[in-house]
Amino acid sequence: MFSKLKLVWLVAGRELRDQFRDWRVLAPMVILTLCFPFLMNEFAKQTVDFLNQYNANLILERLVPFSIMIIGFFPITVSLIVALESFVGEKERGTIEPMLSAPLDDWQLYFGKLLVGVATPLLASYLSIGLYLYLASKQQLQMPPAPVMIQLFFLTTAHALLMVSAAIVISVQSTSVKAANLLASFIVIPVAILMQGEAVMLFWGNEQVLWLAVAGVMIIALLLIRVGLAHFQREYLLGREIDVINLRWIWLTFWASFLDGAGSLGSWYRNVLGTAFRRILPAMFFMVVIAGVSVWMGYDWINQNVAETIAKASPGDLEKVKERVGDLPDLAEIRNSISAPFLFLNNTRAVAVIFLAGLFSFSVLGILLYMVNISLIGGIYALLQLLGIKPLPIFLAGVAPHGVFEIPALMIGSAVVLYIGAALVTPQTGKSMGEVIIELLADWAKIFVGLVVPLLAVAALIEAYITPGILLKVIGN
Amino acid sequence: MIETQDLSKQFHDFMAVDGVNLSVQPGQILALLGQNGAGKTTTVRMLTALLHPSRGWARVAGYDVVKNGHDVRASVGVLTEQHGLYMRMTAIEYLDYFGQVYSLSPSARKARSNNLLEYFGLAEAARRRIGEYSKGMRQKLALARAMIHDPGVLLLDEPTSAMDPESARLVRDEIARLKSTSRTIVICSHNLTEVEVLADKIAIIYRGRVLLQGTLDELKSQVLGAPEYEVKFSEAWDSAGFEMPDGVDLLSQTPTSLKVRVKRPEESNPQILNMLSSKSASVMAFQEEARTLEQVYLKVMTEARGQEHVQ
Numbered sequence: 001m002f003s004k005l006k007l008v009w010l011v012a013g014r015e016l017r018d019q020f021r022d023w024r025v026l027a028p029m030v031i032l033t034l035c036f037p038f039l040m041n042e043f044a045k046q047t048v049d050f051l052n053q054y055n056a057n058l059i060l061e062r063l064v065p066f067s068i069m070i071i072g073f074f075p076i077t078v079s080l081i082v083a084l085e086s087f088v089g090e091k092e093r094g095t096i097e098p099m100l101s102a103p104l105d106d107w108q109l110y111f112g113k114l115l116v117g118v119a120t121p122l123l124a125s126y127l128s129i130g131l132y133l134y135l136a137s138k139q140q141l142q143m144p145p146a147p148v149m150i151q152l153f154f155l156t157t158a159h160a161l162l163m164v165s166a167a168i169v170i171s172v173q174s175t176s177v178k179a180a181n182l183l184a185s186f187i188v189i190p191v192a193i194l195m196q197g198e199a200v201m202l203f204w205g206n207e208q209v210l211w212l213a214v215a216g217v218m219i220i221a222l223l224l225i226r227v228g229l230a231h232f233q234r235e236y237l238l239g240r241e242i243d244v245i246n247l248r249w250i251w252l253t254f255w256a257s258f259l260d261g262a263g264s265l266g267s268w269y270r271n272v273l274g275t276a277f278r279r280i281l282p283a284m285f286f287m288v289v290i291a292g293v294s295v296w297m298g299y300d301w302i303n304q305n306v307a308e309t310i311a312k313a314s315p316g317d318l319e320k321v322k323e324r325v326g327d328l329p330d331l332a333e334i335r336n337s338i339s340a341p342f343l344f345l346n347n348t349r350a351v352a353v354i355f356l357a358g359l360f361s362f363s364v365l366g367i368l369l370y371m372v373n374i375s376l377i378g379g380i381y382a383l384l385q386l387l388g389i390k391p392l393p394i395f396l397a398g399v400a401p402h403g404v405f406e407i408p409a410l411m412i413g414s415a416v417v418l419y420i421g422a423a424l425v426t427p428q429t430g431k432s433m434g435e436v437i438i439e440l441l442a443d444w445a446k447i448f449v450g451l452v453v454p455l456l457a458v459a460a461l462i463e464a465y466i467t468p469g470i471l472l473k474v475i476g477n
Numbered sequence: 478m479i480e481t482q483d484l485s486k487q488f489h490d491f492m493a494v495d496g497v498n499l500s501v502q503p504g505q506i507l508a509l510l511g512q513n514g515a516g517k518t519t520t521v522r523m524l525t526a527l528l529h530p531s532r533g534w535a536r537v538a539g540y541d542v543v544k545n546g547h548d549v550r551a552s553v554g555v556l557t558e559q560h561g562l563y564m565r566m567t568a569i570e571y572l573d574y575f576g577q578v579y580s581l582s583p584s585a586r587k588a589r590s591n592n593l594l595e596y597f598g599l600a601e602a603a604r605r606r607i608g609e610y611s612k613g614m615r616q617k618l619a620l621a622r623a624m625i626h627d628p629g630v631l632l633l634d635e636p637t638s639a640m641d642p643e644s645a646r647l648v649r650d651e652i653a654r655l656k657s658t659s660r661t662i663v664i665c666s667h668n669l670t671e672v673e674v675l676a677d678k679i680a681i682i683y684r685g686r687v688l689l690q691g692t693l694d695e696l697k698s699q700v701l702g703a704p705e706y707e708v709k710f711s712e713a714w715d716s717a718g719f720e721m722p723d724g725v726d727l728l729s730q731t732p733t734s735l736k737v738r739v740k741r742p743e744e745s746n747p748q749i750l751n752m753l754s755s756k757s758a759s760v761m762a763f764q765e766e767a768r769t770l771e772q773v774y775l776k777v778m779t780e781a782r783g784q785e786h787v788q
């Protein structure tokens with residue numbers, strides 16, 4: 001194993017040496033890494049002077065951690081060029097073929113490049129943060145406590161890992177450095193948006209959510225590495241010279257996979273959909289387990305967070321809540337305003353959002369949304385219990401009639417997303433990444449059109465026309 | 478040793494290599510000839526386990542290119558179409574790097590690098606950045622890289638392109654030396670004179686298919702027919718009553734010369750000379766008409782294009 005890892009170091013060492021000998025890469029990295037802390041320090045000085053006039057101590061406390069987060073991010077974006085051109089740059093210069101012809105395994109090449117891709121921005125980032133901390137300490141600004149510093153260290157590392165792993169995937173799949181640099185916007189902009197959210201959490205002081213963000217970013221980064229490695233094919237690195245978007249080929253590949261040779265609707269349902277459904281069965285099992293966990297989490301969260309509030313509430317407050325509940329529109333009125341098409345579109349949109357969120361995060365965000373949806377069941381159940389209402393009859397009357405269709409539809413729709421995520425990170429020889437994605441989209445479309453949509457349509461009809469009647473009878477009783 | 482059977486590669490609708498059968502023994506040089514885009518590089522890439530065959534199989538140095546790609550790559554030295562050198566490295570660093578990639582010991586790396594740099598006349602420039610090298614120097618260094626691990630099989634794409642005549646000669650000599658040490662060598666080249674000098678076997682590829690394969694003599698006789706000889710006399714000669722032996726066709730005749738086509742030169746040529754001598758013909762010269770690989774190649778290509786046109 002050591003000798004195999006030695007080759008990873010070898011690839012990384014050469015790459016690093018090559019980068020550091022190129023002043024076009026080195027100069028901007030050094031200048032920005034070293035200049036930005038001074039700029040940020042000046043900005044902090046001005047901000048401190050301004051905020052001191054208004055005694056805005058909370059913002060002052062968070063200023064240095066926020067600055068550290070920003071300072072850590074900028075060198076990563078600059079150094080991303082190293083990762084972006086790691087494979088495609090070598091391809092353009094013609095140096096990739098001797099490397100691919102050498103007795104190096106795919107993972108050795110990949111991790112060698114990844115190591116340099118991650119090490120360079122992290123080095124720049126830590127250097128920049130270190131310099132800023134030194135400057136800030138000279139100004140006697142309030143330094144963040146050790147736990148916050150550790151969190152910022154992990155956050156910066158997670159950002160670097162996420163951006164570099166995505167950049168390497170782009171570098172493997174691109175046909176030119178120009179295309180790779182353009183595609184880098186798809187890394188920098190989402191991470192910048194993510195950082196805005198993290199900055200809000202930082203100022204809010206919600207450390208728990210920030211740790212979750214670190215974990216989420218790390219998971220997606222690791223999945224990206226897995227995807228890159230799974231779809232790393234020497235053949236495609238050598239074969240493609242130009243990128244052509246062949247819409248006809250895309251459509252024909254999708255349609256062929258969607259129909260899969262079925263001659264009639266019956267045979268499509270029996271053979272094609274049946275096969276596709278069997279493929280997602282392990283994911284289905286997983287979704288059932290996740291559903292159980294989510295229901296319990298929702299139930300537990302309400303009991304942990306709301307029970308105390310209700311217990312502490314004065315009789316007057318509880319009376320107000322009851323009054324507000326009394327002010328809610330009558331169930332019979334809601335019944336008239338909520339139609340089956342509205343419910344159907346609403347639920348279909350929820351499944352589609354889970355799909356889209358899952359598609360861009362290797363199923364992670366999709367599954368999180370699924371968990372949030374399912375946890376509502378446990379949450380509402382617990383809330384009714386806390387309010388002294390017997391939840392079981394209400395659930396049996398108000399959820400079960402349409403839920404027997406709606407919940408399986410949600411589970412199936414989410415299971416496909418999990419399957420897609422798993423398939424994307426699995427090596428598939430003889431197929432390009434594009435082909436794999438198109439076929440997976442076709443799989444999703446089969447299950448969505450053939451199973452999820454019909455189930456949601458039936459659920460919507462029941463929810464609109466049958467459930468309210470049953471619920472009225474139960475509440476009436 | 479290299480063996481392929483029905484080796485084929487398809488990219489979507491395009492058949493780049495179609496049913497190629499090759500066999501190259503240790504100590505043999507096979508030259509792959511063909512136009513740009515004929516499938517030579519794709520064939521070499523399959524032999525290097527870089528591309529997976531769509532059909533058929535190939536074994537290189539005893540390893541299957543699909544099942545044992547890593548072992549194939551470890552046993553083969555490749556000179557790629559583009560030299561693929563790292564311009565910011567020095568030659569010594571570059572060879573040392575590839576020596577490490579091929580898991581050579583430090584002493585072996587040093588010895589091999591120094592020997593190769595010395596042989597190719599790069600020793601003095603060994604510590605200069607490769608970016609400062611001339612085209613020919615780069616090509617020689619790329620060749621040195623292909624040979625750093627002393628491989629049993631060498632796949633060389635245009636080994637002497639961009640080289641001055643002296644360097645090209647040096648490379649040819651080295652290839653010939655490697656052949657004599659039982660290496661299996663495949664060369665892709667457009668330099669037909671070089672191929673004539675070096676190759677034991679020649680395969681002409683057209684649109685992914687091997688049109689013709691064999692030794693130079695076999696190709697010549699297959700494409701151009703039996704060899705032709707010209708006999709020149711110092712004085713006008715009376716040919717009355719002179720009968721050509723079996724297997725010899727008279728092509729043209731003047732008082733001072735004869736042109737014949739000989740099916741089995743090793744048998745017939747001594748007979749012709751004996752008969753001319755017995756007739757007291759004053760033979761000044763007896764020489765084979767020059768027939769080059771270029772003639773063979775051009776004729777094969779013209780016929781292939783003609784057949785394609787008819788189809």
